[in-house]
Amino acid sequence: MASLSSLLRFGKLSVCRRIPCLLLSFHRRSTSDTSNLSTDHLSSGLERYKDLQKYFTRRLKATYRRFSNIPDHSLVCGHHHVYFIESDGIYRMDQRQSEPMPEQVLNLGQVSGQKEKTGLDNEERRQRIQWAVQRIRLSPQEKHLAATLKTAHSEEPRCVIVRLGKINPSPLDPPHVVFTLDKVLSFEWATDEVLFYTTLEGLRCSRVFRLDLASSGSRITSVYEETHPDVFVEVALSRDRQILSINCSSRTSSEVLIIDRTTAHLEPFLVQPRQPDLLYHVEHWRKCLIILTNTGPGQEYQVVQAPLSEPSMVSWEPLFAPGPGTGTVIKDMDVVGDHCVLVGRTPAGELILDVVPLTHPKEAYTVQLPSWACAIQTKRPGLADQRGVLEFLISSPVHFPVPYCLHPQDGLLLSGTEDVSSPESQGNYTTTRLEACNPDGTLVPVTLFHSKPVESLRQAPLLLHVYGAYGRDLNMEFCPEKRLLLEQGWTLAYCHIRGGGERGLSWHRHARVAGKQRGVEDLKACLHHLFSLGVSSPSLTALTACSAGAVPVGALCNRHPHMMRAVTLQAPFLDVLGTMEDPSLPLTLEDREEWGDPVGNPKHRLTISSYCPLHNITPQCYPSILLTAYSGDPRVPLAGVLRYTERLKNAINTHSTMKPESECEPAPDVVLNIQPGSNHHGPDDFELMLEEEALSLAFLYTELDLEPPRPPHRRKR
Numbered sequence: 001m002a003s004l005s006s007l008l009r010f011g012k013l014s015v016c017r018r019i020p021c022l023l024l025s026f027h028r029r030s031t032s033d034t035s036n037l038s039t040d041h042l043s044s045g046l047e048r049y050k051d052l053q054k055y056f057t058r059r060l061k062a063t064y065r066r067f068s069n070i071p072d073h074s075l076v077c078g079h080h081h082v083y084f085i086e087s088d089g090i091y092r093m094d095q096r097q098s099e100p101m102p103e104q105v106l107n108l109g110q111v112s113g114q115k116e117k118t119g120l121d122n123e124e125r126r127q128r129i130q131w132a133v134q135r136i137r138l139s140p141q142e143k144h145l146a147a148t149l150k151t152a153h154s155e156e157p158r159c160v161i162v163r164l165g166k167i168n169p170s171p172l173d174p175p176h177v178v179f180t181l182d183k184v185l186s187f188e189w190a191t192d193e194v195l196f197y198t199t200l201e202g203l204r205c206s207r208v209f210r211l212d213l214a215s216s217g218s219r220i221t222s223v224y225e226e227t228h229p230d231v232f233v234e235v236a237l238s239r240d241r242q243i244l245s246i247n248c249s250s251r252t253s254s255e256v257l258i259i260d261r262t263t264a265h266l267e268p269f270l271v272q273p274r275q276p277d278l279l280y281h282v283e284h285w286r287k288c289l290i291i292l293t294n295t296g297p298g299q300e301y302q303v304v305q306a307p308l309s310e311p312s313m314v315s316w317e318p319l320f321a322p323g324p325g326t327g328t329v330i331k332d333m334d335v336v337g338d339h340c341v342l343v344g345r346t347p348a349g350e351l352i353l354d355v356v357p358l359t360h361p362k363e364a365y366t367v368q369l370p371s372w373a374c375a376i377q378t379k380r381p382g383l384a385d386q387r388g389v390l391e392f393l394i395s396s397p398v399h400f401p402v403p404y405c406l407h408p409q410d411g412l413l414l415s416g417t418e419d420v421s422s423p424e425s426q427g428n429y430t431t432t433r434l435e436a437c438n439p440d441g442t443l444v445p446v447t448l449f450h451s452k453p454v455e456s457l458r459q460a461p462l463l464l465h466v467y468g469a470y471g472r473d474l475n476m477e478f479c480p481e482k483r484l485l486l487e488q489g490w491t492l493a494y495c496h497i498r499g500g501g502e503r504g505l506s507w508h509r510h511a512r513v514a515g516k517q518r519g520v521e522d523l524k525a526c527l528h529h530l531f532s533l534g535v536s537s538p539s540l541t542a543l544t545a546c547s548a549g550a551v552p553v554g555a556l557c558n559r560h561p562h563m564m565r566a567v568t569l570q571a572p573f574l575d576v577l578g579t580m581e582d583p584s585l586p587l588t589l590e591d592r593e594e595w596g597d598p599v600g601n602p603k604h605r606l607t608i609s610s611y612c613p614l615h616n617i618t619p620q621c622y623p624s625i626l627l628t629a630y631s632g633d634p635r636v637p638l639a640g641v642l643r644y645t646e647r648l649k650n651a652i653n654t655h656s657t658m659k660p661e662s663e664c665e666p667a668p669d670v671v672l673n674i675q676p677g678s679n680h681h682g683p684d685d686f687e688l689m690l691e692e693e694a695l696s697l698a699f700l701y702t703e704l705d706l707e708p709p710r711p712p713h714r715r716k717r
Contacts, residue, residue, distance in 0.1 A: 045671040052698035053691065055708060060690050060697075063480045070478065071393060071403050071416075077382025078142040085133045090147060090162075105145060106162055108133070111177065131158075132684050135187075138383055140241065143192040144213065148184055152677040152684050155634055156200055159184035161213070179211065179218055186234040190244055190261050196223065196235045203586040203634055205233045208246055210266075224248075224257065224268065230590035231255075238284040239335055239381060243308075245282055251470070251593035254279045258289075260308070271311040279505075283335040284308070285358055290340055292333040296321040300504045301330040303340055303356065320356045320364055328352070329504035331473070334378065337388035339408035343376055348433045349445045349502060351376055351394070355408045367406065367413055372399050372431045374447065374476035374494075391416075395478035397494070398429055398449050398486045429486055436495075436522070436529035442510075444522045445496040445503070446529065447476070449486055455534055460491045461704055462536035464527065464564075468499035468519040469548035470594060471508030481693050488709040491535060497522035497552060513596040513604060517611050520555045527563050542566040542700050547636065547680070548573045554613025554644075557622055566703040567625045568696050571633055571680050575614040575640040577605070586634060614644045619655040622648065624668040624703040626696060632678035645672045669703065 076083040081092040089107045093100035108131045134148045134157060145164055148157040159181040185205050187197035195211040208224040223246075226233050230250045237244055246257040246268055253276060257268040271282060271289065280293035289306045293316070296302030302321035306312070320340065322328040327347035334341045340356040344366075351374070353367040369376075374396035381387070388409060395401040403416030429451050435443040450457055463485060467474045474494050482492055496502040499511035499519040511519045531537065541564045545553045550572030557567060573579070580598050582588055596604030609615055625648070629641040649670050656667060673695060675683065683689050701708050 045669055046673060046695070048669070049671075049695060049698040049702060052701060052708060053694045056694035056697040057690050059484065059709070060481065060694055063484045064690075067400065067478075067480050067483070071401050073377060073379040073391075073393065076136045076138060076380075077385060078138050079384045081142070083136060083138070083145070085136070090133060090136065090145070105164070106133075106147060106160060106177070108149065111149065111158075111160055111180075130685070137187060137189055139189040139192040139195075140383070141192050142383060144178075144189070144195075146187055146189065146195055148187070152679045153632060155203065155678055156183040157185060158182050159187060159197065161195070161211075178213065181211070186236065188235050188237040188244055190259060190266050194266060196244060196246075196259070198233050198235055204229075206231070208233060208235060230593065232590070238282075240284055240387065243282070243284040243289075247281065248274075249279075251590060252277055252279070254281065256280065256282055258282060258311070271306075272313045275313075281333070282311075283333065283340075285335050285338070285340075290319070290333070290335050290358070291316065292330065294505055297324065298504075298506055299509075300506065303330075303333065303342070305358075319358070319361045320354070322354070327503075328354075330354075331501070332376075332378075334390060336390045336406075336408050339388075341390055341406065341408055343378075345502060347445075347503065349374075349447055349496065350433070353406060355406075355411065357408075365411060367411060369394060369404075370402075372396050374399075374431075375478075377401070377477070395476075396431065396449070397476050397479050397482040397492060399431075399478060401478050434529065434533075436525040438518070438522050438525045440518070440521070442498070442518075442522070444498070444526055446526050447494040447496070448530075448535070449482075449492040450535075451486060451489065457491050457535045458537065460489055460536055460540070461700075461706060462491045462493060462530065462541045463700070464493045464495060464530075464541065464543050466495045466497060466523055466526075466543065466545050466552055467549040468497040468511065468522070468552050470499075471501040471505065473501050481697070485697075493526070493530060493535070495523055495526040497526070499552075512594055514607050516551075516595070516607065517555075519552045520559070520611055523552045523556050524560060524563070538563050539565050540704055542568065542704060544568045544696075545572070546570040550574055551576060551611070551613060555611040555616065557625070558613060558616040558618065561620055561622045564623050566700055567623050568628075568699060569625065570628045570682065571630060571636045572627055572641060572644075573636055574612075574644040576612040577608045577615050578640065580608060614640070614647065617644075617647050617651045619651045619658060621655060621665050622652055622668050622670075624670070624699075626671045626673065626699045628673045628675065628682075628692060628696075630675050630677050630679065630682075632676070633680050634678060635680045638674065641672070645670060671699065 074085055080096050081094055083090060083092045083105065088109060090105045091102040092105050093102050130151045131149045134150050137146045143164055145162045146159055148159050150157045160177055161179040163176045163178045181197065183199045183201060184197050185200040187195055189195055193213045196208060198205040198208050206226040207222065210221050210223050212219045226248055231248050233246065233248050235244060235246055242261055244259040244261060248255045253274050255274040256271045258271055259266050259268050272280065280291050283290040287308045289308055289311050291304045291306060292301055293304060294301055303319045304316040305319050306315040322330065322344065328344045330342050331345050332343040338358050340358055342354040344352045344354050346352060350371055351369050353369065354364060355367060356364040373394040377393040379391040390406040390408065393401040393403055405414045405416060429449055432448040432454060434446040434448060436446055438444055465474060474496055476494060486492060497519045498507055501508050543553050543564050550569045553567060553569065554574055576595055577598055579585060580588060580592060580595050596608055598605035598608050627641055627645060629636065629638055631638055652668060652670065677683060682692060
């Protein structure tokens, strides 16, 4: 699938390339001075939930065991071998053998051991066991494998290059590592001996390098350097592996250089110079570029074509755009054989596939996906995979991932699972798509998951999810924790407020900078609409968000704290004003396209000041709030979360002292859970992740005054 991370900014490392998770910088951060704040004082309150946390840890483990056979696309297919990741490294199996045995390609312990020789202290040696494989790339003829490794204590991945051959599976022999590169983010092979890669420094990628592996010695040369501080650079490979692209993207514009792998010199050349508000991404087909660009009606995405020899905008010829008046928007693009396959989203929020025959684009047709599908994950083709088939997974937060294959030549859509509707895998749950009306007349999509009819949900606890920033769709992939809640009678709501990307690029534009408050009003409208339909009530409602999603949630808590009883926030961005005032922070300059510039623009400062969660705390009765922060998180440094927590506790205490004792309400709990590590998305370690999720469940059940669910007793024989 053509990665739009170059359009949306900062690709999240993954074996599978897909829009919903291809963002590193959409999660924001506050200021970094912690000198005057005491974490010990502010971290109190966790003991109250310990017993229930242990209980939910056991329940979550049982739930994960039930869904332990979730299909994924972590396998990497070579010409004759299949490569897979285990906790201790990378293995492969030869598919030509009748009973293939796994042989180890890369041992993480030995790779980490190399670092131990460079004078690390004991703490750093302890951390070396936490290396995990992020991304694998095979060279064209499978002579080399490159993989990035990352530890929870560093944002800067390491790239290890292994020469493939007859690998001795004996554990006494070290892996055949031929080169190691530090701070590598994206990387692709141009030939079996040439690797292009970008380096990550201070959360920014601005340089592209070329590594030449030769028997006479390896050589690294600089290929490209971006000078604009708001532009992020990554390298990507077209699906047919013929074109390597260097994508240089800011929040609002793109510039792409491409390298034709069939030429000997491998020199990059420019597709289209940067223009304000022009976004584009390229794929390759028969010496032509297939380009996804926002030059369609309403500045939404459409597909155009240009010859590889003359790729600039003057040569772009329109191929396909969603029908006028349909409201469907393009979310992603791939070129499969002689067809362009587009992932689209309808106004109702349902996913569809538009298939465009590149030889006869007027014969485009639409493939319907199951109505419950909320997320799609496309498989990266292996070296020997069929070029004319698109493999992908569809899922929802509560629906088990189901593999599908699309044969675009004849429109055949096949499921890879014999029984995709079994109660155990999919459950008897309903997906309801609603629309809430904002006071300005805008209809805001809401996706609801429930086990009873809507009219019977008044007494059901409600967990509402929200994000609304950077043009990013709300993450709606399968999550065993959400499935557990639904099985225990909860209702789950996903509010697709403006600022996200669910209804196209305009949905994001309407809630950038001066329009940020629209997202807050959208969230309020969603809650009002659900309550008016008889879905739950404020005393049984909790909100949850991560990173920048904390902005609309925090703003709503300041304005309408009685609309919910509890809130859980992970790595929350809460000090928008303080962050955007500080250009020394690693992401502030480019993020001013999203939030505004309070230093150079008084109107922007006034707007940010009106909704910033930290700067609008006032003495009143807030909902209970659980904040989870990570001590080494460079996107959300701990100081901003500590400052918010301290100010919120002071406001709650002030409010309680201002009221007569007879009018005092039960005091809300403000709990700060500080975890070690730098991973903004939460711990990689499975046990730590379970503990964190179990704490959130214990907090929700306690604050909503719910009885914890009891597993059914097994009948004795």
